[in-house]
Amino acid sequence: MILDNNKRNPSNIVSSEITPREVFENRRQFIKAAGFGLAAGALSTSFLAQAATVVGGETKGDGVLIGRANAKNQTTKATKLEKIPAYKKTNYGSDEKLTSYEDVTTYNNFYEFGTSKSDPAIHSTLFKPRPWSISIEGEVKKAKTISIEDLMKLAPLEERIYRMRCVEGWSMVIPWVGLPLASLVKWAEPTGNAKYIEFVTANDPKTMDGVRVPVLDWPYVEGLRMDEATHPLTLLAVGLYGEVLPNQNGAPVRLVVPWKYGFKGAKSIVKIRFVEKMPLTTWVKAGPSEYGFYANVNPLVEHPRWTQSSEKRIGAGLFAGRIKTKMFNGYDEVGQMYAGLDLRKNF
Amino acid sequence: MYAQRIFYAKCVIWALACMPIIRLIWLGVNDDLTANPVEFVERSTGTWALIFLLLSLSMTPIRLLTKQVWQIQLRRLLGLWMFFYACLHITTYVWLDYSFVWSDIAKDIIKHPYVIVGFIAFLLTIPLAATSNAAMIKRLKTKWKLLHKAVYLISILAILHFWWLVKKDVTEPFYYASVLVVLLGIRVYFYLKKVNNQV
Numbered sequence: 194m195i196l197d198n199n200k201r202n203p204s205n206i207v208s209s210e211i212t213p214r215e216v217f218e219n220r221r222q223f224i225k226a227a228g229f230g231l232a233a234g235a236l237s238t239s240f241l242a243q244a245a246t247v248v249g250g251e252t253k254g255d256g257v258l259i260g261r262a263n264a265k266n267q268t269t270k271a272t273k274l275e276k277i278p279a280y281k282k283t284n285y286g287s288d289e290k291l292t293s294y295e296d297v298t299t300y301n302n303f304y305e306f307g308t309s310k311s312d313p314a315i316h317s318t319l320f321k322p323r324p325w326s327i328s329i330e331g332e333v334k335k336a337k338t339i340s341i342e343d344l345m346k347l348a349p350l351e352e353r354i355y356r357m358r359c360v361e362g363w364s365m366v367i368p369w370v371g372l373p374l375a376s377l378v379k380w381a382e383p384t385g386n387a388k389y390i391e392f393v394t395a396n397d398p399k400t401m402d403g404v405r406v407p408v409l410d411w412p413y414v415e416g417l418r419m420d421e422a423t424h425p426l427t428l429l430a431v432g433l434y435g436e437v438l439p440n441q442n443g444a445p446v447r448l449v450v451p452w453k454y455g456f457k458g459a460k461s462i463v464k465i466r467f468v469e470k471m472p473l474t475t476w477v478k479a480g481p482s483e484y485g486f487y488a489n490v491n492p493l494v495e496h497p498r499w500t501q502s503s504e505k506r507i508g509a510g511l512f513a514g515r516i517k518t519k520m521f522n523g524y525d526e527v528g529q530m531y532a533g534l535d536l537r538k539n540f
Numbered sequence: 541m542y543a544q545r546i547f548y549a550k551c552v553i554w555a556l557a558c559m560p561i562i563r564l565i566w567l568g569v570n571d572d573l574t575a576n577p578v579e580f581v582e583r584s585t586g587t588w589a590l591i592f593l594l595l596s597l598s599m600t601p602i603r604l605l606t607k608q609v610w611q612i613q614l615r616r617l618l619g620l621w622m623f624f625y626a627c628l629h630i631t632t633y634v635w636l637d638y639s640f641v642w643s644d645i646a647k648d649i650i651k652h653p654y655v656i657v658g659f660i661a662f663l664l665t666i667p668l669a670a671t672s673n674a675a676m677i678k679r680l681k682t683k684w685k686l687l688h689k690a691v692y693l694i695s696i697l698a699i700l701h702f703w704w705l706v707k708k709d710v711t712e713p714f715y716y717a718s719v720l721v722v723l724l725g726i727r728v729y730f731y732l733k734k735v736n737n738q739v
Contacts, residue, residue: 295575299574299575300575304708304709308707308709308711310574310575310576363579408709479708495651497651498654498704498705498707500651500652502644503644505576505578507576508575511568511581511636514638514639514641515644
């Protein structure tokens with residue numbers, strides 16, 4: 194079934210409400226200055242900085258300072274995104290209540306654009322998701338490159354409504370548009386030695402503010418075991434809500450593995466390597482005691498920071514409380530892949 | 541002779557201290573508390589508790605550096621505002637985050653180091669707030685001074701709470717930690733100077 198996908202209400206933000214880029218960048222400069230005031234430890238300065246920031250009316254994103262809390266009025270819809278002309282609807286998640294487009298696109302973990310949740314929406318405007326191609330390397334019959342346009346023709350695009358559970362204890366329900374990763378794997382013609390796939394993502398200091406800071410070991414690398422990669426649930430997403438992916442959500446193509454924590458979903462993929470050994474992924478490198486290669490959603494394995502037995506659903510409101518987290522994020526069909534594997538050790 | 545100055549300073553503190561809570565209510569009414577409103581309120585109240593804690597800790601360094609003493613009388617007010625935001629912080633946690641599900645709260649506190657230190661810090665603020673009135677100061681005499689030294693421990697635990705909460709980018713807790721280091725450092729410097737002079 195081909196759908197017209199205009200489900201979302203047209204944006205109700207008039208252009209005059211959108212803060213011009215220079216204005217908020219100036220504000221951010223000011224905030225930085227205020228921050229250094231604090232760091233200098235000059236007491237009166239720190240106090241004045243706080244007070245002055247009140248006047249400045251900008252927020253750093255984590256709810257400290259006075260001003261608008263959301264990134265929404267600053268960027269979303271500053272540029273109009275292209276609609277994806279045709280895709281199949283599927284039954285995945287048809288009983289779920291979707292997280293709003295606004296929440297999906299303004300509350301993001303995409304450290305290449307900054308570490309606060311509102312940063313990616315604000316700081317990804319310079320990023321150019323087209324033209325784009327992915328280089329296929331490693332244990333394949335022949336190394337090759339595929340353009341985003343050709344990638345989107347490898348299989349019929351389909352909409353999959355998936356739950357996304359972040360390791361930080363929150364979750365969303367997102368209508369992705371994409372194609373099974375399996376179709377790309379087939380096209381790539383991996384050799385018998387290919388046991389894992391490594392995903393390398395964009396790392397451009399010119400358009401990605403965050404990679405100038407060594408918060409993580411750039412470029413961001415993720416990986417999957419071959420059976421996980423070819424599982425029918427595993428998706429290469431090229432769009433959401435019927436439109437091409439916004440930059441802050443990993444344009445032009447990202448990985449979506451709904452039974453794993455969100456950080457497994459490598460964004461803005463530039464290279465796919467077929468390898469024999471388990472790839473050393475970015476978060477495993479950053480904190481091997483906290484993040485595992487598998488990173489399957491598992492309410493029984495605690496994280497040193499966040500409760501994993503329950504989660505907050507984004508958009509549910511201030512008084513909604515928490516919901517129970519399900520094993521494999523409720524995607525029980527993947528369980529058989531891990532038969533015999535100690536999921537406490539291989540978290 | 542400083543009565544008027546103190547009065548005005550207290551007015552300023554009250555006005556500034558009310559702003560974060562008014563702002564949260566305003567943002568809440570306008571449905572503008574970001575996609576994750578509970579986290580936003582938790583972060584905001586926690587940060588303001590920390591800011592007031594650092595402000596209350598800065599009165600003594602000001603005395604040591606400037607020889608001014610009048611501002612010491614602002615310390616209690618700043619400390620009580622810290623307690624106010626700390627109470628809002630923990631209320632948000634217990635109510636909005638965990639909906640009073642005590643078993644989950646207990647598990648969260650025991651299993652997560654950043655929650656443990658934050659929780660201990662909050663517990664330690666209770667006796668300080670409770671003994672902050674003039675009657676208690678009189679009654680406890682020298683013990684009062686000793687008891688209120690707990691604020692140093694509270695401040696270190698509060699910084700740890702923030703630091704351990706952060707996934708990777710510790711810039712923000714680093715700023716606050718730097719301020720605390722300076723505030724405690726000034727005390728240590730003057731203490732050592734005094735000790736040296738006596739020798």
